[in-house]
Amino acid sequence: MTLNATHDARLRSWVDAANLPGTDFPIQNLPHGVFRRAGSAEAFRGGVAIGDQILDMRQALAAEVFPAGLRAAAEAAAQPTLNALMALGPAAWSALRAGLSAVLREGAPEAGRLAGCLVPQAQAEHAVPAAIGDYTDFFTSRAHMLNMGRMFQPTQPALPQFSWLPIGYHGRSSSIEVSGAGLPRPWGQYRRPGQAEPVFAPTCKLDYELELGAYVGPGNERGQPVPLAEAESHLFGVCLLNDWSARDVQGWESLPLGPFLAKNFLTTVSPWIVTLEALAPFRCPLAREAGDPPGGPNLAEGGGASRSGLDLTLEVWLATAASQGQAFRISHSSSRHAHWGLAQMLAHHTENGCNLRPGDLLGTGTQSGPRQGEQGCLMELGHNGQRPVALGNGETRTTLEDGDTVILRAWGVREGFARIGFGDCRGTVLPARER
Template sequence: MIDATHDPARTSWVASANGHSDFPIQNLPFGIFSPKDGAPRGGVAIGEEILDLGVALKLGLFEGEAQDAAAAASGPRLNAFFALGAGPRQALRARLAEVLDASGAERAAVEAKAGALLHRAADCTAHLPAAIGDYTDFYAGICHATNVGQLFRPDNPLLPNYKYVPIGYHGRASSIGVSAGAVRRPNGQRKRADEAEPSFGPSRNLDYELELGVFIGAGNALGEPIPIAGAGSHIAGFCLLNDWSARDIQGWEYQPLGPFLAKNFATTLSPWVVTPEALAPFRIPQPPRPEGDPAPLPYLLDAQDQAAGALDITLEVLIETGAMAAKGLAPHRLSRGSSRDLYWTFAQLVAHHASGGCNLSPGDLLGTGTISGPAPDSFGSLLELSRGGKAPLTLASGEERRFLEDGDTVIFRGRATREGFASIGFGECRGTVLPAPAV
């Protein structure tokens, strides 16, 4: 899958793309944006600019499969584009790399039309990439699962099924939003150990969860499983995902059926969908399971997936409090982790989801579950970092946090690096906590 589009020497005539931390010419992620006073439409991030796919179509820059893909991706949602699968997506990405190449034969002609073709990203509004019909959140971060289990079940942190089953639950798609949006603190029932009865009111233990989002491309028919060997081909792309969590509401409501109001109030995505093709250089073998762990059951085991089904992405969480913003202080980094710490591959999540006959559709979204590493500075939630609120964190500003307070902005960043290749990123996944509505 590594080809000329990954050449680290390749540069773009879009000057801001060269050396860009997230969106060099080697990335070319897809998303939905609207320019000022314009309607939402499909675009491609390139440096600090967005290439307008609809305009590129009108300029006649595509043909064949690339043209079909550009037409499907130029509307207000990427679902039709996702449904096309890998071939047309690869053709469009390769053609975009040619069009934007600083050494391309068409540079002069295309660059002359840059005023119509490109929009300054800072002047545009980002929208959800797809109409998300269904959302499933998994629990594939084993360090997170272990850390949380130790808080509540010190003698038995991981339940027996964890190493056999990719644990997941169905979430609510209607409350998924895009980065930079505000998140209203939820109300709900909560009960502390020292309280005789529950009360209803704002969550007192609001938290974030560092995850990767996985968009489904081509789906499957109802009743027809997706074999593990081909499950990766059903993935259209990846994003950063913050699955906000009200820990106190969840602690009271989750038995026996699991989270409900604690998780359905908000999920935030980064707006750009990074394709499997862009991430090809950063594929790695699935880390070996610890000695004594069971091998995946046959329906989840594929040699090629084990050899190259994981991704090496560095993930960061930062916080900017209201006081920090007022003083012009830089955000404080809370943790830095890696997607290497996922216990299951992305293909295994897809194959398991469909193994009982569930029909996945283009634009459906999977969350990996919270990604934490083995060390405290790699934990992907405040629940872990503050040990359930018992050990408050001291920020660079001198403020303390057990959980999130109103006015806090949480920022996720993700970057893939490998020697000999250009680094690529996801852009920010950002959300600011607003007070709960009056009850």
């Protein structure tokens, strides 16, 4: 993914808020999402975030600002799900980005016609931006592996296959919802400490996991693997993803077939998908340590992909029922610590002939860094309850409590480039339902 004129840091938009220094959505970003006016019965449709506004793609089409060559992509970007846009592939995505950049630019002759096509983000509500056929979650952070391993398998905290392949497993697509979805504390079966028999009760160990997600583009036919060198052409863009987890349920149910009810009650994604092209300035080599094996023969960096990593700042904020709306930052890290990149995840996923479809979602797994404060879930951050996490108001946490709101944030900064942000991905824990 190469840099081009759309990445030029000097570009300014006629949407004033897009030019403010701290915005997540400058004209160099142009992420896609699906929205309608909050509380309305309007149909959801595609939109593009710009500053504090959303460009309504359906209205922009009606305003006839796009040249003929962009109409198919613009129409796909105006749909209530973005699967058709994802299916078009990188040339179409890139052309649409260039077109959006042109019409949203300061001085663009289209500004007059487009000014009426904006909806303030503060007045919008969102839907999951794709019909997600299959959702796969991976395990790409070495620190996450070691932190979890030291707690649960201290004699051998490292997984033997971790450096050879991006470990992955299938998640649940039906329960993926967009930022803001409430989470009634799930019930589940688990063992209380020291007891041999399980109970069925609301989870006592609710946790978040800080992840990035990637939406699949054109995809592949069954039996036709995507080589690593082509993998990025199948990656549309990136979102924030919270892989909520019930640790007590997970500990009881997961061996040998992996997490199931411990995670499938809800997965939250951010409304906006930042395209891989917008993230081009933040590419970096994958995290490697001396002595690391090269990775599987079809997965090694250099063997078709380079700078597969993403250097994005990641943060977790927590607001509580008692904090009166104030949120405290409890974790900050970077996705540059990942041992595997999105391209490796996608190539590995298809190496056996497994077919991916447009709109499929790939999660990176918890993005923990190696230092204290960089852990991407509360279980790691609080050392499995041994070291409660202090909030800024005297409260502490070892697991999530009812009324807690978890907010994930991410952005890229690099000298000479515009700051590119993701917006918030949030969710609030509600009391367990009565049975």
